Amino acid sequence: MAVGVSDRGSIRSGLGEWVVQRLTAVYLLVYIIIALIYFTIWPISSYTDWVQLSSNLFYKISTLLFIFSLLAHAWLGLKSVFLDYIKPWRLRFLLQMVLATVLLGIGVWALLVIGVK
Amino acid sequence: MKQTAQRPVFLNLLQIRLPLGGVLSILHRISGVLLVLAIPFFVYFLQLMSGGESSFSHAQELLQSVPGKILTSVIIWVLIQHSISGIRHLMMDLDYGYNKQVARKTATVAFAVSLLLIILTGVLIWL
Numbered sequence: 001m002a003v004g005v006s007d008r009g010s011i012r013s014g015l016g017e018w019v020v021q022r023l024t025a026v027y028l029l030v031y032i033i034i035a036l037i038y039f040t041i042w043p044i045s046s047y048t049d050w051v052q053l054s055s056n057l058f059y060k061i062s063t064l065l066f067i068f069s070l071l072a073h074a075w076l077g078l079k080s081v082f083l084d085y086i087k088p089w090r091l092r093f094l095l096q097m098v099l100a101t102v103l104l105g106i107g108v109w110a111l112l113v114i115g116v117k
Numbered sequence: 118m119k120q121t122a123q124r125p126v127f128l129n130l131l132q133i134r135l136p137l138g139g140v141l142s143i144l145h146r147i148s149g150v151l152l153v154l155a156i157p158f159f160v161y162f163l164q165l166m167s168g169g170e171s172s173f174s175h176a177q178e179l180l181q182s183v184p185g186k187i188l189t190s191v192i193i194w195v196l197i198q199h200s201i202s203g204i205r206h207l208m209m210d211l212d213y214g215y216n217k218q219v220a221r222k223t224a225t226v227a228f229a230v231s232l233l234l235i236i237l238t239g240v241l242i243w244l
Contacts, residue, residue, distance in 0.1 A: 022210060025203055032200075047173045054167055067160070074153045081146060084128065106156055113164045 021076045024069040031066045060114055067110040071103045138224040141202045148199035155192045190242050194235045201231045 044050050053059055078099055086092040127133070135143065165176035179185045205227045208214050214223045 022207065025207060029200060029204070032196075047170045050166060050173060070156060074149075074156065077146075077149045078153060081150060106160060110160050110163070113160060113167055 017076050017079075020072060024073040024076075027069045028066065028073060031062065031069075054114075064111065064114050067114070068107060071107050075100065075103055136221070136224075137228070138220050141205070141224050141227055144198060145202040145206065148195045148202075151195050152192070152199055155195070158188065158192070186242055190239060193238050193242070197234045197238065198231050201227045201234070 042049075044053065079096060082092050082095055082099075086095065130143075133139075162176060162180075165172050165179070167173075180189065205214070205223050208223070209220070214220050
């Protein structure tokens with residue numbers, strides 16, 4: 001979405017980011033509420049409970065989607081915080097690249113923890 | 118574009134006097150930044166849970182320990198604050214509560230609901 005970087009940030013990416021920030025917010029909320037209800041009704045009281053839940057495909061897909069929504073939400077949120085408080089754009093760009101690397105790394109980590117097994 | 122560049126910008130956080138909605142908004146930011154720091158803990162916890170039976174019970178022990186409880190409650194409290202102010206912002210996106218008087222009311226309600234949920238989860242975790 002980002003087409004270029006200038007002293008005012010990337011130019012054409014605004015509306016798409018606005019939508020993604022809201023959509024991920026809604027998904028995160030819905031996931032947390034459903035998880036709360038689920039764990040209230042079926043608490044994880046033993047290792048077998050956990051194995052059963054964590055090997056379920058629906059759990060894996062929805063949880064990975066949760067983590068990737070979380071990472072996207074964090075990326076957009078921190079980007080606008082950087083945009084407001086870090087004026088030198090080269091420094092801001094560098095920080096954004098560091099952030100992107102860290103968040104992508106966490107995404108791969110989550111993929112290995114949840115997806116593979 | 119030249120005109121927009123000339124606009125005055127005032128972002129001195131120590132001098133800005135914010136209305137209640139503004140306080141809520143800046144809290145939303147601060148809690149958001151803090152929640153990013155919680156992400157690695159969350160994934161690490163999932164990894165411990167999934168690392169076999171002894172690793173699973175280690176994760177349970179960590180969760181029950183005092184430092185574990187402190188960390189979980191702080192994350193949950195920050196998450197509550199962020200979610201409630203986030204819901205208010207989403208409602209504003211849908212054009213509800215954009216009017217100044219209503220915005221003030223929803224800001225008060227958001228503070229009250231957050232506080233209530235924070236107390237409730239505090240009781241559930243610590244008592």
